[in-house]
Amino acid sequence: MSLISLKNIYKIYNVGGEEVRALDGVNVNIQENEYLAIMGPSGSGKSTLMNMIGCLDTPTSGLYEFEGEMVNEMDDNQLASIRNRKIGFVFQTFNLLPKATAQHNVEIPLIYGNVRRDQRKNLATEALESVGLGDRMHHKPNELSGGQRQRVAIARALVNKPSIILADEPTGNLDSKSGQEIMEIFDSLYQTGNTIILVTHEDDVAKHAHRTIRLLDGKVKEDISVAA
Amino acid sequence: MFSLFIENFRISITSVLANKMRSLLTALGVVIGILAVTLMGTLISGLDHSFEKSMEFLGKDVLYIRKYEWFGDKEWWEMRNRPNIKIKHANSILERSQYAKYVAPVSEWYTSVKRDANEISGVRVTGTTGAYAMISTAEIEKGRFFSSSENRSGSRVAIIGKDIADNLFENENAIGERIRIGNYTFRVIGEIEKQGKFLGMFSLDKQVIIPIGTHQRLFTRRGWTGINVRVDENNIDNATEEITALMRQFRHVRPTEDDNFALNRQDPFKQQYSMIKLAIGGTGFFITVLSLVVGGIGIANIMFVTVKERTREIGTRKALGATPKMILMQFLMESITICLFGGLLGLGLAWGGSFIINQYFPSEMPIDLALTALGLSMFVGIISGLAPSYKAAKLDPIDALRYE
Numbered sequence: 001m002s003l004i005s006l007k008n009i010y011k012i013y014n015v016g017g018e019e020v021r022a023l024d025g026v027n028v029n030i031q032e033n034e035y036l037a038i039m040g041p042s043g044s045g046k047s048t049l050m051n052m053i054g055c056l057d058t059p060t061s062g063l064y065e066f067e068g069e070m071v072n073e074m075d076d077n078q079l080a081s082i083r084n085r086k087i088g089f090v091f092q093t094f095n096l097l098p099k100a101t102a103q104h105n106v107e108i109p110l111i112y113g114n115v116r117r118d119q120r121k122n123l124a125t126e127a128l129e130s131v132g133l134g135d136r137m138h139h140k141p142n143e144l145s146g147g148q149r150q151r152v153a154i155a156r157a158l159v160n161k162p163s164i165i166l167a168d169e170p171t172g173n174l175d176s177k178s179g180q181e182i183m184e185i186f187d188s189l190y191q192t193g194n195t196i197i198l199v200t201h202e203d204d205v206a207k208h209a210h211r212t213i214r215l216l217d218g219k220v221k222e223d224i225s226v227a228a
Numbered sequence: 229m230f231s232l233f234i235e236n237f238r239i240s241i242t243s244v245l246a247n248k249m250r251s252l253l254t255a256l257g258v259v260i261g262i263l264a265v266t267l268m269g270t271l272i273s274g275l276d277h278s279f280e281k282s283m284e285f286l287g288k289d290v291l292y293i294r295k296y297e298w299f300g301d302k303e304w305w306e307m308r309n310r311p312n313i314k315i316k317h318a319n320s321i322l323e324r325s326q327y328a329k330y331v332a333p334v335s336e337w338y339t340s341v342k343r344d345a346n347e348i349s350g351v352r353v354t355g356t357t358g359a360y361a362m363i364s365t366a367e368i369e370k371g372r373f374f375s376s377s378e379n380r381s382g383s384r385v386a387i388i389g390k391d392i393a394d395n396l397f398e399n400e401n402a403i404g405e406r407i408r409i410g411n412y413t414f415r416v417i418g419e420i421e422k423q424g425k426f427l428g429m430f431s432l433d434k435q436v437i438i439p440i441g442t443h444q445r446l447f448t449r450r451g452w453t454g455i456n457v458r459v460d461e462n463n464i465d466n467a468t469e470e471i472t473a474l475m476r477q478f479r480h481v482r483p484t485e486d487d488n489f490a491l492n493r494q495d496p497f498k499q500q501y502s503m504i505k506l507a508i509g510g511t512g513f514f515i516t517v518l519s520l521v522v523g524g525i526g527i528a529n530i531m532f533v534t535v536k537e538r539t540r541e542i543g544t545r546k547a548l549g550a551t552p553k554m555i556l557m558q559f560l561m562e563s564i565t566i567c568l569f570g571g572l573l574g575l576g577l578a579w580g581g582s583f584i585i586n587q588y589f590p591s592e593m594p595i596d597l598a599l600t601a602l603g604l605s606m607f608v609g610i611i612s613g614l615a616p617s618y619k620a621a622k623l624d625p626i627d628a629l630r631y632e
Contacts, residue, residue, distance in 0.1 A: 056625045084549020095544040112549040
């Protein structure tokens with residue numbers, strides 16, 4: 001059974017009386033411990049597909065199965081719960097809470113997951129150490145460099161031990177050196193058994209992945225796997 | 229759920245502290261509202277206290293037979309033409325009334341009291357009999373009341389109030405000492421405990437009590453006379469009726485004529501007082517409601533701004549697994565925190581204000597009112613935070629994440 005199975009996914013918007021097909025019959029299966037890049041020019045539907053996979057959005061029609069659960073039938077609360085437990089998000093702009101310490105930022109998903117305080121602290125520490133920020137736990141985002149902020153965000157994505165890590169242009173706001181460091185973290189996360197989905201338009205980023213899906217006009221244009 | 233509550237509280241405090249000036253200005257309406265309601269409560273409690281004490285002085289079972297009505301719509305000049313109250317009727321009432329327990333004739337005159345070079349002017353000089361001690365609620369603190377023989381013989385003995393004792397004798401023992409009341413020398417035989425002010429107007433302690441016979445000879449020609457009757461508390465209405473009838477009989481008032489005397493009680497004071505209280509309470513209530521409504525609108529407004537400002541944060545939180553309800557609670561909590569902060573500030577100011585009020589008459593801020601005020605500010609927080617929080621909860625996570 002696939003970890004993620006998208007069957008005949010359509011997402012249709014109505015913009016000023018005109019029908020826009022952001023996703024136009026997409027079929028994708030993702031297995032456990034895949035390292036996948038979703039690529040495509042802007043307007044190709046890659047953001048929509050990412051939101052769909054991330055359970056931020058539901059399809060207009062089609063079936064979305066996530067570990068056997070039917071996502072397309074879920075209400076807001078169920079979607080929130082599946083995002084909380086099974087998906088770790090990494091954003092281009094980091095999206096950390098500016099007034100909270102690194103540790104507190106990492107604890108946020110655990111708070112929503114109703115994890116006890118002492119346990120939360122341990123898990124957050126563990127996650128921050130795994131991205132090499134064990135000594136920056138009590139720093140606030142404005143006291144950290146861009147690369148460090150993105151590492152906090154990765155720790156936050158990891159802390160709930162999610163089924164997939166979904167990264168949207170994770171290096172887009174970083175210089176090339178920091179970007180390289182971030183990609184190394186993703187590589188090692190993949191090697192320790194995580195499933196990673198990158199959304200990017202940079203070939204340099206995409207080449208880290210072992211499978212690339214290219215979208216164009218809401219359709220899968222190519223789906224190439226490279227032997228690891 | 230508890231950790232979420234703590235988290236929300238943390239967020240609220242951080243947010244309030246991050247925008248100190250904005251929070252303060254936003255909460256101002258609530259501050260004023262809570263200040264108004266608590267100050268009003270303090271004022272009323274002080275008035276109550278002072279009123280109770282004053283009413284205690286009058287006694288709820290005492291009828292005051294006087295020439296003038298204390299309250300009512302009778303014309304002053306009409307009452308002026310009434311005959312004066314006669315001392316001899318005191319005895320007649322005691323003999324004939326079945327409800328009267330103690331009857332004391334009372335004459336009053338104001339003059340100065342001196343000891344050596346010290347002088348107090350405007351002291352109330354009350355002439356009465358031994359029965360007065362049984363009618364008055366004030367206790368003799370030192371010494372004694374005068375005996376009936378002293379009363380009959382017209383001795384020049386005096387019982388002094390606390391103001392007189394404090395001012396003329398300070399730390400000395402006044403008993404046995406001599407003072408001059410008007411132009412006459414009296415021997416002090418007793419001292420009355422402190423009674424305070426009557427309705428905050430005049431001191432009850434600025435008085436001397438002397439035998440009525442003495443008073444008649446020396447002062448009464450210029451003062452007034454009345455009769456105080458202590459009656460059975462449970463039969464005060466019957467007693468009023470009976471004594472009115474007796475007085476009419478003594479004074480030969482024809483059935484067609486109105487009473488030519490007044491039978492005063494503390495009750496009308498109470499009616500008058502509750503009207504004053506209602507006026508103060510009504511004003512305070514009006515100010516409170518008005519400022520809370522205006523304040524609440526201000527808070528709702530600023531909460532809409534906050535939700536707008538933090539749209540991306542809301543998106544992030546939703547992506548990380550916050551349900552709509554959790555987001556709703558977060559912003560509701562923030563709105564409540566601003567209101568509680570305003571409420572506490574208002575209470576703090578009111579607490580300071582109550583000290584100032586306390587200077588004028590003894591009062592304290594009622595605890596239950598303070599708690600109600602805090603509850604009220606929470607309520608304002610919930611009401612005004614509801615719409616903005618609902619808006620935040622309903623935000624689409626994708627739009628929120630994309631919001632610049």
